[in-house]
Amino acid sequence: MIEHGSGAKAGSGAKAPAATSDADDNILVVRDLYVSYATRSGSVAAVRGISFVVPRGKIVAIVGESGSGKSTTSQALIRRLASGGRIDSGSIEFEGRDLGPMSERELRSIRGGRIGFVPQDPSKSLNPLMRVGDQIAEALRLHLKLDKAAAATEAVRILDEVGLPDPDARATQFPHELSGGMRQRVLIGIAWACNPQLVIADEPTSALDVTVQRHVLDNIDELVRRHNTSVVLVTHDLAVAADRADYVAVMSNGEIVEQGTTEQVLSSPTHEYTKKLVESAPGLASRRLTPSLTALGEQQQSSAGKLFTHTRRAQPAGLAAASGVAASAASNGADSAEATNILEVSNLVKTFALRRQGGGSQVLRAVDDVSFVVPRGSTFSIVGESGSGKTTTARIAARIASADSGTVTFDGTDVTSLSGEALRQLRRRVQVVYQNPFGSLDPKMSIEKIIAEPLRAFRVGDRTHRAEVARELLEHVSLSPSLAQRRPTELSGGQRQRVAIARSLAIGPELIVLDEPVSALDVSVQEQILQLLVDLQVQFGLSYLFISHDLGVIRQISDHIAVMRFGKVLEAGTAGDVMSNPQHEYTRELLAAIPGQRAV
Structure with missing residues (x-):
């Protein structure tokens, strides 16, 4: 067991192991360990007076x-610190011998x-x-x-x-x-x-x-x-x-x-x-996150509404008119403004040719007859492991990639074959947030310019107006406007992802495709971003297509879930049905793999 005692310094709230810890019981005893790194600006403390023991077996x-x-602690235990690192004081006893002087x-x-x-x-x-x-x-x-x-x-x-x-x-x-x-x-x-x-x-x-x-x-x-x-x-x-x-x-x-x-x-x-x-921790949390609008206050809600109303009014007559399919939509009785589903994909197929060793190729069916709908104002999540086809499906739905066959309908209008200006106008209504914000944010641009970039691209407002929108959006994603002139490298991973979300909101979209938006983040930051997305959805009337490999994350944000594997949708339904009564063996395997269930 981890032994406690007093006498040695330790981190706040933690007691050090007793100085008389028996090596026969503990394979490793760490006492009052301090580690620092030498940097250009001086020495930086990385580990500050930690103590713990590891019992045998x-x-x-x-x-x-x-x-x-x-x-840093794990590296210090075997004396293999990164460049500039050093153990300042303390002891690391393995089998009763101090590794420090070795x-x-x-x-x-x-x-x-x-x-x-x-x-x-x-x-x-x-x-x-x-x-x-x-x-x-x-x-x-x-x-x-x-x-x-x-x-x-x-x-x-x-x-x-x-x-x-x-x-x-x-x-x-x-x-x-x-x-x-x-x-x-x-x-x-x-x-x-x-x-x-x-x-x-x-x-x-x-x-x-x-x-x-x-x-x-x-x-x-x-x-x-x-x-x-x-x-x-x-x-x-x-x-x-x-x-x-x-x-x-x-x-x-x-x-x-x-x-x-x-x-x-x-x-x-x-x-x-x-x-x-x-x-x-997603595995320890079992609840669907709910909007925390009471904490946001009536004034911020009103401001958010004004921002989106202004941005959406600045758009052209509409997607149907821009795409030249308004007449056909009307003739089919489709009323874009009242479409129940913001997105419908039907029978999507996407194949890739893969080269084989020794010559020749084989066809990979990455998306295999996939169909689903995203109800307006809801979150539809696609879950699956690497290679399941979920990201390719999302890219086709956002019209970043094209399908070999099948249709994509947005707000009652078939957008499968859009190109040129019509496709460009679709970008105003469908935005994407990627997994790695560091890779998707220009490191040479200020945060203000990054967020305002979609407004510049669509010539919305003047420079003063765009700067004002950028700073207001920073507040909506719970970042200080004082960060506006910083660069992405000066922000944490969670802050960068909030900037990416703010940029996606700038042009007033109706649907946001989120491709593994929290998988690169620490668990507490994950929860903050997911809560932010839930709040923004209510504030701005957004619909989400959410992609993830983790059902623990999925259940915190989803209204509907589709489970994909090898390019196919194996199971789909309401989040409650899929999570509580999975029909497919693979879904049950994914649910069983969520960490933390042994402790629940």
Whole structure:
């Protein structure tokens, strides 16, 4: 268990382990650890006086958001800090020995042999020029002194142990020939190859789909059980820690603010930051978010209405007139202004030709006869894992890409074949918010110019008016207008995503397509952005097409859900029906993979 005592300095709200912690009970004892980085502007404290212990055969999760110091802690434990980092004071005792005074030669004999490490990104951690079997065998030859043949045989056994199908064949493949989940399992195999006493896993599943994440974490659990290994699991997701860890230490601003058994921390959190994480974790939250308009105030609601009324009045006569299909729509009895569904897609098909090794090609049916409708003023979500076709479907619906066949109807008008000026005018009514705001915001432009860019493109207002709209939109997305002259690099990830949302609102759209808008954000920031979207939907009368791989996120914002896999919609219905009574086995698998359910 995590022991508490007094005497050593620790982060606010956390007590240090007793100085007499028994090495027979605890594989790792960290006391009063301080770590800093040298920068051009001086020394920056990254870890400030943390203390904790790791019992033998147990999993201890270090939980915190970006910048909390958790990854620096994991690197400090094996004395492998990034450039400029140094341990200023404190001790790290592994099996009763302080790692601090050890030479690099002594540490090399411990790293990989007695302490394994699972890094976050396998694409950067595996050698792209070496077969995966050889990479495992290298660790075995280095630490266990096996000969080449014995190491190769053992590498195949390890690949089998970590759950790779057909391990003999996988051992001969290069990293790029494996999926993300398979590459992560290779890293786990390398970490456990020499039967270490302690494994440090730094965000080992954060880049994986939820079902793959579950399988990888199940694999770690099984290895812990078989080998009685202790694990330090570093994660930003408290729901993952809730499922997997015996003990939890919560970090914020370089300090451990709370620690204890997982049950204690989840059921009775004492620190405000821990309470916020518990409330924000999608896997631990089961509620559909509701608008918080009472907090916004009547004046802000009125201002928002005026802003959108002004912007929409500045638009041309309408999409139907601009596209030249008004007459045909009228003849079919379609009244655009009263269309119940803002978006309808019917029988969409999209194929791609893929080159095959050795010549030739094959056809990938990325979107396969997909149909759905988005009721006006609602959120329709498409959920699926990587390669399911959800993003391609969203791009076709927003007319960023074209389908091979099928139709896209917006506000009662067929927009499938729009081009030129008619398609340009559709952009005024359909906007897109992408997954990575850093990639979608021009780093050379000020925030004010980024938000006002759609207004300039459509020649709405003069420079003064556009600046006024940009600053007002900053307030609507809960950012200070004082940020208007900053650049994207000067903002946090959550702030950049709010800017991207503000830009999408500038031209007065009716439908916003949100492609994984929170997957790159910390969980508490995720919840803030989702709440913001719910509030803006009511303020501005917006409709959303929301794309995500995570049903934990989906259930917080959705009115209707479609589940996609291999280009097909497997199941669709109201959010309540899909979440509470899933009909397809794959939907049930996605629901079972939502982390945090073991703690609920």
